[in-house]
Amino acid sequence: MRVHRYETAFLWVGALMLVMFLGALAYTSVAMGIHLPGRDARIVPEEVRGEPPFDRPGLRQVGENRYELVIIASAWTFQPSEVRIPRGAEVTIVTTSTDVIHGIHIEGTRVNMMVIPGQVARNTFTFRDAGEHLLVCHEYCGFSHHTMFGRVIVE
Ligand code: CUA
Secondary structure (H helix, E strand, C coil), rough: CCCHHHHHHHHHHHHHHHHHHHHHHHHHHHHHCCCCCCHHHCHHHHHHHCCCCCCCEEEEEEEECCCEEEEEECCCCCEEEEEEECCCCCCEEEEEEECCCEEEEEECCCCEEEEEEEECEEEECCCCCCEEEECCCCCCCCCCCCCCCCEEEEC
C-alpha cells in the first residue's frame, strides 16, 4: 500500500501533537499539581461551617509572606465579601460551596476557580501590585447570581 507523502506528513503532525498534549498533561498534573479534587478534598456541604478551615473564613498568615484565604461561597454571597491582602503576599485560596455550583474569578488576575459543593478547591496566587479587584461569581447560580460579588484589596 502506498501512502501519499502529504498523508504521511499529517500522520506525523498528528502523532507529534498527541505526544505534546500528553506531555503537557503529565507536566501539569505531576510537576504543577493541577488535578481534579480527590477524596481528601471532599466535604459535606451542610457541615462546611463547622469544618476547619471553613469554621474561620478569612485571611490567615501561615508563613513569611504566605497566607491562606478561606472563602465560603453560598447563594448569593462570598464569606468574607471583602478581603485586604498585603502587597506581594502569596495567597492560597481555599474555597467550597454550601449549596450549588459557584465560581470565583478575581478580576485582573489568573485566579479562576470552580466552586463545587462537596469539594474543596485550592489555588495559589501572588498579589504583586497594589489595587482593588472585583471578586465575582462566574457560574450561573440562580436568581441573584448577578449580585454575588466581593472585593479584594491589595494594600
Ligand atoms: Cu454564585 Cu453565580
